[in-house]
Amino acid sequence: MAFLSTKIKVNHAPAIASPDEGARKRPAWELSERSRFVVRKLLGIVTLLFLWWVGSVILPEDILPGPIAVAEAFAANVRSGVLMTHFLDTMRRIVFGFLLALSGGVVFGTAMGLSKKIEDFIDTWVMVALTIPSLCFLIVIYILMGLNELSTVLAIAVSGFPAITINVWQGVKNVDNKLLAMARVFNVGRPKRFLRVVIPQIMPYILAASRYGLGIVWKITVVAELLGRNTGIGFQLHYWFQLFNMPQVFAWTLFFTLVMLLIELLIFKQIESHVFHWRPATKF
Amino acid sequence: MSLEVTENEFVCILGPSGCGKSTVLNILSGLEPASSGEVTIHRPHRANQPTIGYIFQEPRLLPWLRAEDNIKFVVDQLQLPQKDANFRIGQSLESVGLLKFARAYPHELSGGMQQRVAIARALAVDPHILLMDEPFSSLDEITARGMRKLLLDLWEQQKKTIVFVTHNMFEAAYLSDRILLMTRHPGTIYKSITTGLPRPREYEDPKIFAVSTNIARDFLREIGYESETETDRDS
Numbered sequence: 001m002a003f004l005s006t007k008i009k010v011n012h013a014p015a016i017a018s019p020d021e022g023a024r025k026r027p028a029w030e031l032s033e034r035s036r037f038v039v040r041k042l043l044g045i046v047t048l049l050f051l052w053w054v055g056s057v058i059l060p061e062d063i064l065p066g067p068i069a070v071a072e073a074f075a076a077n078v079r080s081g082v083l084m085t086h087f088l089d090t091m092r093r094i095v096f097g098f099l100l101a102l103s104g105g106v107v108f109g110t111a112m113g114l115s116k117k118i119e120d121f122i123d124t125w126v127m128v129a130l131t132i133p134s135l136c137f138l139i140v141i142y143i144l145m146g147l148n149e150l151s152t153v154l155a156i157a158v159s160g161f162p163a164i165t166i167n168v169w170q171g172v173k174n175v176d177n178k179l180l181a182m183a184r185v186f187n188v189g190r191p192k193r194f195l196r197v198v199i200p201q202i203m204p205y206i207l208a209a210s211r212y213g214l215g216i217v218w219k220i221t222v223v224a225e226l227l228g229r230n231t232g233i234g235f236q237l238h239y240w241f242q243l244f245n246m247p248q249v250f251a252w253t254l255f256f257t258l259v260m261l262l263i264e265l266l267i268f269k270q271i272e273s274h275v276f277h278w279r280p281a282t283k284f
Numbered sequence: 285m286s287l288e289v290t291e292n293e294f295v296c297i298l299g300p301s302g303c304g305k306s307t308v309l310n311i312l313s314g315l316e317p318a319s320s321g322e323v324t325i326h327r328p329h330r331a332n333q334p335t336i337g338y339i340f341q342e343p344r345l346l347p348w349l350r351a352e353d354n355i356k357f358v359v360d361q362l363q364l365p366q367k368d369a370n371f372r373i374g375q376s377l378e379s380v381g382l383l384k385f386a387r388a389y390p391h392e393l394s395g396g397m398q399q400r401v402a403i404a405r406a407l408a409v410d411p412h413i414l415l416m417d418e419p420f421s422s423l424d425e426i427t428a429r430g431m432r433k434l435l436l437d438l439w440e441q442q443k444k445t446i447v448f449v450t451h452n453m454f455e456a457a458y459l460s461d462r463i464l465l466m467t468r469h470p471g472t473i474y475k476s477i478t479t480g481l482p483r484p485r486e487y488e489d490p491k492i493f494a495v496s497t498n499i500a501r502d503f504l505r506e507i508g509y510e511s512e513t514e515t516d517r518d519s
Contacts, residue, residue: 178344185313185338186358186409196357200348278348280391 065247073247074255082236083255090221090232090256093149097156098217102210104157105164109209110202112165113172126165134159134220138227147228152221159220164213171205172198203275211268218260285472286321287464289413292443296456297473298499299466300507305449307471309415312447313338325412335362337406337444339419343398345390345405352377352386355405362409376408377401379438396427400434407438416448420455429487432458436485453503457495458485465499467507474506 031039049067056066065073077083108126112119138155145151175198183193225234233256240248285308289295297305310316312323313336345354355373364372377383380400390398399419406414420428432455439446450456456463457479465475479495 178340178342179346181315182338182340182344183357185315185336186405187335187361188358189361197346200346278389278391 062244062246065250069247070250070254073245074251077248077251086232086236087255087259089229090225090234091259093152093156093224093232094214094218094221096153097221098160098210098214100153100157101160101164101213101217104161105209105213106168106206108161109165109168110172112169113175113202119169123169126162126169129158130162130166134216135223138220138224142228152224152229155224156217156221160213160217163216164209167205167209167212168202171202171209174205175201207268207272207275211264214260214263218256222256287473289445289447291445293462294439294446294460295448296460296463297447297449297466298453298456298463299451300468300503301451303466303468304471305451305466306417308466309338309417309447309449312336312413313415335409335411335413337409337411337414339399339402339406339414339416341418341422343390343395343402345398345401347390350387350389351382351393351401351404354390354401355408358405359408372408372410376404379407379441380404380434396423396431399423399431403431403435403438407442412445414444414446416446418450419448421450421452428455433487435459436483440484453496453499454492457481457492457499458487463499465503465506475502477502 053066056064056069061069074083108122112122112126134155137158141151141155141158145154179197179201180193183197188196221232222234222237225232226238229235233252236252237249240252287295287297287308297308299305307316311318314323345351346357349357352373355376356369359369359372362369374383374386377386380403382397382400382404385393385397385401390401393401403419420431423431436459446460448456448459460479463477463479464473465477466473477495477499481489481491481495485492
């Protein structure tokens with residue numbers, strides 16, 4: 001008898017195989033991989049809601065309101081139109097602040113990655129800016145420029161800028177010189193080398209920087225509104241906090257969180273799958 | 285050091301690692317400037333700028349482009365009419381037997397196939413000179429053999445001037461018309477050997493083996509076994 005015997009069947013690599021070749025017959029009672037994934041996700045969400053409900057039963061309503069009280073507060077906000085007005089104000093600040101931070105970060109990060117001289121000159125600035133708490137930027141800019149929309153957007157942008165710059169900078173430094181040498185040998189000019197060889201390589205970093213930057217930006221936006229604006233979700237949180245109205249505080253927080261999650265899922269995931277379709281999946 | 289290569293000649297630069305073989309190629313291709321001296325390319329038959337095809341040790345394909353687009357990336361520099369460009373891309377992939385895989389991404393191909401795409405890319409620009417920097421040294425021996433055979437077939441068909449850098453003596457003997465032996469400290473060519481072996485060549489031909497053995501003997505006589513150990517003893 002053989003000590004070790006194997007019978008292995010290997011399916012062809014996806015590039016060669018026809019789409020239905022790899023699929024196996026599945027019994028009728030078995031859920032597809034996709035629906036099992038959905039079930040697991042839903043189970044996670046339902047459990048979270050259940051734990052919240054249990055907590056709200058144990059604790060008094062003015063400390064931890066239950067899902068129903070929060071939903072009622074939310075519905076009232078929708079009906080009165082308050083929700084939309086304040087939400088749009090907040091979103092406008094986030095979008096402008098973020099775009100400003102992103103464009104600044106990409107320009108400075110790229111310049112630092114490509115030129116040693118610029119890097120030596122600016123990297124201290126970026127490091128210092130990264131260390132300063134966003135709240136300090138906010139206060140200083142409010143004092144310098146007054147409590148207005150421009151100063152708010154600027155403070156938001158300044159808060160997001162250093163983290164984005166550093167990510168892009170690292171991305172440009174990690175660009176594969178061997179690929180650039182290849183392009184040079186084949187007489188590919190400088191602009192095309194930048195667009196077709198450098199940019200695709202830093203795209204993952206720009207995307208990661210954007211996600212990270214957006215996380216910083218939307219958090220500081222709420223604080224900026226709390227400190228110096230009389231509209232927006234931050235203002236609403238502050239207002240209801242002063243009245244100790246917990247269902248309203250929860251309603252605004254949850255709504256905002258859901259919107260940001262949707263942005264992550266609908267926008268970033270889409271961009272990612274579109275930009276990185278060439279990348280093989282990580283197998284750990 | 286100085287070297288001359290005639291048109292359509294297949295020359296190998298052979299030497300131990302660290303002797304500056306790759307640097308020679310980089311200077312020939314213009315990737316690195318020479319400390320002094322110059323490179324001259326005579327082109328009596330063709331009017332336009334000389335083109336160079338380079339095949340590196342690694343495939344160096346752009347991972348976000350399909351095989352055909354990787355070739356298009358360099359062919360576009362020639363500014364050919366669309367039709368001619370597409371024809372060249374197809375033809376070059378065909379010549380390395382990868383036409384079926386034109387739309388595959390590099391990560392979907394094996395190492396040998398990726399290197400074949402790199403060869404197709406270098407051929408697609410129809411270069412005056414083809415520079416190759418140990419292109420098969422990272423492949424397994426079986427794949428490498430197939431690739432050497434493929435390279436010779438392509439060279440027989442298309443007759444290019446090739447400068448091929450390697451540290452593999454058998455490879456040099458099998459492929460080239462002339463072998464330039466390089467030493468390190470100083471990095472110079474100390475000998476030029478014209479193999480004079482008939483073509484087409486068979487891999488198993490004992491004459492090729494004899495040439496490679498002679499080169500090995502020559503090398504050991506010239507540079508001895510690793511000299512670094514002696515330096516260690518001195519210090």
